[in-house]
Amino acid sequence: xxxxxxxxxxxxxxxxxxxxxxxxxxxxxxxxxxxxxxxxxxxxxxxxxxxxxxxxxxxxxxxxxxxxxxxxxxxxxxxxxxxxxxxxxxxxxxxxxxxxxxxxxxxxxxxxxxxxxxxxxxxxxxxxxxxxxxxxxxxxxxxxxxxxxxxxxxxxxxxxxxxxxxxxxxxxxxxxxxxxxxxxxxxxxxxxxxxxxxxxxxxxxxxxxxxxxxxxxxxxxxxxxxxxxxxxxxxxxxxxxxxxxxxxxxxxxxxxxxxxxxxxxxxxxxxxxxxxxxxxxxxxxxxxxxxxxxxxxxxxxxxxxxxxxxxxxxxx
Amino acid sequence: xxxxxxxxxxxxxxxxxxxxxxxxxxxxxxxxxxxxxxxxxxxxxxxxxxxxxxxxxxxxxxxxxxxxxxxxxxxxxxxxxxxxxxxxxxxxxxxxxxxxxxxxxxxxxxxxxxxxxxxxxxxxxxxxxxxxxxxxxxxxxxxxxxxxxxxxxxxxxxxxxxxxxxxxxxxxxxxxxxxxxxxxxxxxxxxxxxxxxxxxxxxxxxxxxxxxxxxxxxxxxxxxxxxxxxxxxxxxxxxxxxxxxxxxxxxxxxxxxxxxxxxxxxxxxxxxxxxxxxxxxxxxxxxxxxxxxxxxxxxxxxxxxxxxxxxxxxxxxxxxxxxxxxxxxxxxxxxxxxxxxxx
Numbered sequence: 001x002x003x004x005x006x007x008x009x010x011x012x013x014x015x016x017x018x019x020x021x022x023x024x025x026x027x028x029x030x031x032x033x034x035x036x037x038x039x040x041x042x043x044x045x046x047x048x049x050x051x052x053x054x055x056x057x058x059x060x061x062x063x064x065x066x067x068x069x070x071x072x073x074x075x076x077x078x079x080x081x082x083x084x085x086x087x088x089x090x091x092x093x094x095x096x097x098x099x100x101x102x103x104x105x106x107x108x109x110x111x112x113x114x115x116x117x118x119x120x121x122x123x124x125x126x127x128x129x130x131x132x133x134x135x136x137x138x139x140x141x142x143x144x145x146x147x148x149x150x151x152x153x154x155x156x157x158x159x160x161x162x163x164x165x166x167x168x169x170x171x172x173x174x175x176x177x178x179x180x181x182x183x184x185x186x187x188x189x190x191x192x193x194x195x196x197x198x199x200x201x202x203x204x205x206x207x208x209x210x211x212x213x214x215x216x217x218x219x220x221x222x223x224x225x226x227x228x229x230x231x232x233x234x235x236x237x238x239x240x241x242x243x244x245x246x247x248x249x250x251x252x253x254x255x256x257x258x259x260x261x262x263x264x265x266x267x268x269x270x271x272x273x274x275x276x277x278x279x280x281x282x283x284x285x286x287x288x289x290x291x292x293x294x295x296x297x298x299x300x301x302x303x304x305x306x307x308x309x310x311x312x313x314x315x316x
Numbered sequence: 317x318x319x320x321x322x323x324x325x326x327x328x329x330x331x332x333x334x335x336x337x338x339x340x341x342x343x344x345x346x347x348x349x350x351x352x353x354x355x356x357x358x359x360x361x362x363x364x365x366x367x368x369x370x371x372x373x374x375x376x377x378x379x380x381x382x383x384x385x386x387x388x389x390x391x392x393x394x395x396x397x398x399x400x401x402x403x404x405x406x407x408x409x410x411x412x413x414x415x416x417x418x419x420x421x422x423x424x425x426x427x428x429x430x431x432x433x434x435x436x437x438x439x440x441x442x443x444x445x446x447x448x449x450x451x452x453x454x455x456x457x458x459x460x461x462x463x464x465x466x467x468x469x470x471x472x473x474x475x476x477x478x479x480x481x482x483x484x485x486x487x488x489x490x491x492x493x494x495x496x497x498x499x500x501x502x503x504x505x506x507x508x509x510x511x512x513x514x515x516x517x518x519x520x521x522x523x524x525x526x527x528x529x530x531x532x533x534x535x536x537x538x539x540x541x542x543x544x545x546x547x548x549x550x551x552x553x554x555x556x557x558x559x560x561x562x563x564x565x566x567x568x569x570x571x572x573x574x575x576x577x578x579x580x581x582x583x584x585x586x587x588x589x590x591x592x593x594x595x596x597x598x599x600x601x602x603x604x605x606x607x608x609x610x611x612x613x614x615x616x617x618x619x620x621x622x623x624x625x626x627x628x629x630x631x632x633x634x635x636x637x638x639x640x641x642x643x644x645x646x647x648x649x650x651x652x653x654x655x656x657x658x659x
Contacts, residue, residue, distance in 0.1 A: 211418040218372055218413075219433040219484070220406030223398070230421060309423055310468045 004314040008299045012292070019291045020073070020284060024066050027280045034058075035081045035280060056081075069281070073288065078281045080274075087285035090270055094253075097167050098266035100177065101258065102250045104185040109192035110243060116193065117200025117239075118232070124205060132197065139194030148187040148261035155183060165263035184262040188255055192246060196239060203235035210234075237308050241301050248297030252290030320347035321388070321524050322371070322409075322492055328383040329366050329375060338596045340366040342548040344384075345622075348492065353518065353525045355539035355556070357532065357571065359593050363548035364528045368494045370394075371526075372411050373401040388492075407437040410485035414497040416477035420469040427453070427465030430484045437488055452483035456513060475506035479513065486517055493518065494526045499534065507531075511538060532575055536560060541630075544568050547594050547604035550622055554631035564626060564633035566654055567605045569646045573653025589654055603634070610655045611637060611645055 036052045044052075053059050057068060072078045078087040116136065120129045156164040162183050168176040207213065208231055216230040252267070259268035267286065274282035306312045329341040341363040348354050356364045369375045371386055371393060386393040389408070391400065410433075413419040421429060430452055431445035440448070446465065453461035456479040469477055478498060485493060495514060499507035515538050518525050527539060535542055535556065542559040544552040544567065552565040563569055570589035580586075591608040594600055600607050602617040609616070615636045622634045637645070646652050 211413060211415060212421040214369075214374060215413065215419045215481075215484075216421065216432075217374060218405055218411045220402045220404070220436045221432065222402065222436075233421075233423060311422055311470050 001314060004302075008295075008302075012295045012299075015291055015295050016288060019287055020070060021066070023284050023287045024069065024280075027278070027283070028062060030278075032278060035278075038277070039081055069284065072281075073284065078285050080279050080282050082277045082279045087282045090282065091267055091285055091289055094265060094267040094270045095251075096169065097264050098251060098253070098255065098259070098268060100167070100170060100181060101184055101188065101255060101264060101266060102247065104178070104181055105188040105192075105250075105255075106243075106247060108185055109189035109196060112189070112193045113196025114200060114236075114239070116197035118204060118227075120197060120201040121204035121208070121235075122227070124201070129201075136194040136197050139190045140198075142190065144187055144191065144257040145261050147190055148184070148258060151183045151187055152261070165261075167264050184258050184264060187261070188250070188258040196242070199242065200235060200239055203238055204231055207231045207235045237305070240304055240308065244297045244301035244304065245294065248294040249290070252293035253286050254290065319349055321350045322348040323387040324348075324367070324371070324384070325387065326384040327367065327370065327386065327394075328381075329363075329370055330381045331377075332379040332381070336597045339548055339599065340596060341370065342599075343622075344543075344545070344548075344550055346543050346550070346553065348524050348526060350491070350524055351518075351522050352541065353515075353527055353539045355527045355529060355535040355542045356545060357528075357530055357535055357542060358545035359530065361593050361596065362545040363596075364545050365496055366548075367545075368411070368496050368526060368528050371494060372405055372409060373398075374411075403437070406433045406485075406490070407488045408490050409492040409494065410488070410490040411494040411496065412478070412481045412485045412498050415501045416474055416481050417501065419481055420477055422469055425466050425468055426472065426480050429469075430465075430480070430487055433484055433487050448487060449483070452487050453480065455486075455517065456480070456483040457509075458483070474502055475510065478502060478506075478510055482510070482513065482517070486521060486523075489521050490523055492524045492526065494528070496528045497530070498527075499531070500529075507534075514538070532560075532571060544571070547599055548596060549604065550634070551605065552633040553622070554628065554633075558628050558631040562626065562628070562631070563646065563652060564631070564639070564642055565605075565635045566609050566611055566637075566646070568633075569652050570608075570654035573648065573651070587653055603636075611641075613637075 036049045036056065036058055039056065040049045040052045057065060060068075069078070076086070076088040079085070080087060080090070116132050120132045120136075123129045151162075152164060156162045163180050166180055168180055170177045213226060213230055216226050221230070250268075253271040255266070255268040256272045257268075258264070259266045260272045263269075267289070270282065271286045271290075273279075274286060302314065306314045324344055324346050327341055327344045328339070331338045331340060344363070344367050346354065356367065358364050366375055370382065373393060373396070376398075382394050384394065388404070393401065393404070396404075420426070427446055427449040430449035431442070434440060434445045434448050435442075450461045450465050453464055458464050458476060458479055464472075469480070472480060478501075482498075493514075498514065499510050502510060511534055514525070517523075525538075527534070529535060539556045541555050542553065543550050544559065544565065546567050552559060552563065552568045554562075554564075559568060560572065563572055567589070573587050574589060576586055589608060594604055594607065602619050603609070604619075606612050606616045613636055620634045620636050622632050624630075624632045625635075626639050635642070645655075648655055
């Protein structure tokens with residue numbers, strides 16, 4: 001376990017360095033990436049712009065610029081070029097919103113993903129399976145921004161059943177919190193429900209053909225127990241992996257579209273805004289934050305894996 | 317037969333597949349008496365495993381069709397409800413499978429898996445079921461069963477896993493044990509140990525055994541009676557002595573002739589039956605062995621019934637040749653075998 005932890009921590013540092021270098025380099029080579037143009041404002045002349053470049057260190061060699069920026073990142077002093085706000089504070093401010101969105105959505109997508117997947121497998125080839133297959137394909141095919149807009153149009157504009165976006169803190173008013181988040185939860189979940197149910201369906205069918213399931217049946221164990229204790233026990237392992245990685249990605253600011261459509265000021269919305277204004281410091285901050293979460297969730301998934309399957313050892 | 321524990325009558329199993337209807341079992345009948353070992357032998361695809369799994373109800377599926385009867389304890393296992401079957405499985409009829417590497421659940425401890433079969437049929441506490449698991453592991457010769465009971469299957473060797481499977485199958489002292497090629501996946505030395513173990517436990521528990529195998533050496537050692545299957549149907553049935561010393565069907569001759577012998581000339585190729593088993597989708601007309609049989613007659617286009625053609629009681633076969641013709645034709649170079657020549 002110690003060896004595993006050390007190895008993973010080292011791994012994490014390497015991933016972070018690679019991510020930061022890549023992000024930094026990309027922003028220095030893409031057209032329109034020059035931040036001095038935006039900092040100096042629309043009416044500035046070349047003299048002012050040159051002054052800005054000098055002040056912000058844009059004229060320094062690129063490796064010096066990188067070192068300075070990483071120094072600021074580590075110290076939490078990274079400041080946005082466009083609104084001059086501290087990046088770390090902005091991310092921390094967005095985390096509760098993003099977590100609220102993800103927590104509810106994750107419960108919904110795991111519940112329905114597993115339910116639909118198991119039903120599809122149990123009724124494989126028959127009507128319920130075919131219907132759920134259509135549901136899953138529709139869910140996978142519908143883009144989140146479109147689903148979100150449709151939900152907003154029909155359920156908040158046409159029928160005023162839900163608030164048009166916005167966010168209330170959980171501690172302020174839990175009911176209002178959930179009321180504001182129901183539509184985003186569903187909008188974010190739909191895609192995952194489709195993926196999870198299809199994956200689980202095929203896993204369950206694969207495991208059903210294993211010799212040890214036939215053994216379980218030959219023991220006189222009830223069909224329900226064969227399904228839950230013997231089949232699902234193994235079929236759910238890949239779902240756990242997928243869930244861990246998806247969770248890391250969405251908490252890490254991956255719910256860009258959902259947060260933007262519903263006006264939730266979370267990490268995803270912050271990511272979207274920063275990319276929109278080609279603002280390097282926040283982008284770098286968000287990339288590192290997301291990368292950290294994904295690497296962390298990867299390690300957690302590996303530990304869970306070893307726990308769920310006794311054949312797997314961590315220090316392999 | 318009234319004293320039969322299990323009576324299979326004209327069992328037919330068909331599977332509807334994308335390629336057509338597979339007639340996996342086509343008219344199998346046999347009786348199994350208490351304490352008896354019945355061996356079912358035949359090549360891969362001869363329907364022996366399907367027969368065994370059908371007794372347990374393990375072949376039930378939407379695309380399977382069954383005909384005939386499997387009488388056991390006053391009920392017909394073919395038409396029994398799933399609940400009735402479940403009460404019998406693992407309690408009165410148990411099964412062990414060919415591959416112990418894949419037949420145990422990989423993520424549960426061995427003891428848990430043995431305890432589960434006990435708890436599925438008896439109201440016992442977890443501790444009692446665990447005690448039973450330890451007891452069974454001891455009976456099948458696992459050293460340090462108190463410690464091994466908490467191992468996972470991957471911590472067991474192949475032979476130990478098959479012992480664990482046997483421990484599981486026998487945990488409720490079933491009246492019938494179905495062993496589907498229990499030693500095929502194991503080393504030869506382990507094979508002998510496992511067969512000795514099965515023979516000993518069967519005597520202790522007074523269980524009847526259906527042994528499915530293609531290893532005639534094992535059959536000669538442990539079986540009381542033999543059922544030879546070919547293309548889903550029985551072609552010869554009789555006591556082990558009858559089938560080994562007075563084999564009536566040319567397919568049986570071929571099987572017996574292809575056993576490797578210690579005194580064999582090592583430069584010679586092992587004898588084999590020319591050709592391959594027929595497709596279960598389109599079986600040849602008449603006797604299914606006809607295309608591979610060097611003794612084919614015009615009469616063979618008509619399927620011979622399984623009936624007694626020799627004086628010995630209980631010895632039946634499915635070949636038109638007269639007993640005299642058979643006695644003459646089955647001798648190849650001084651021993652029983654099937655002449656080469658047809659493919």
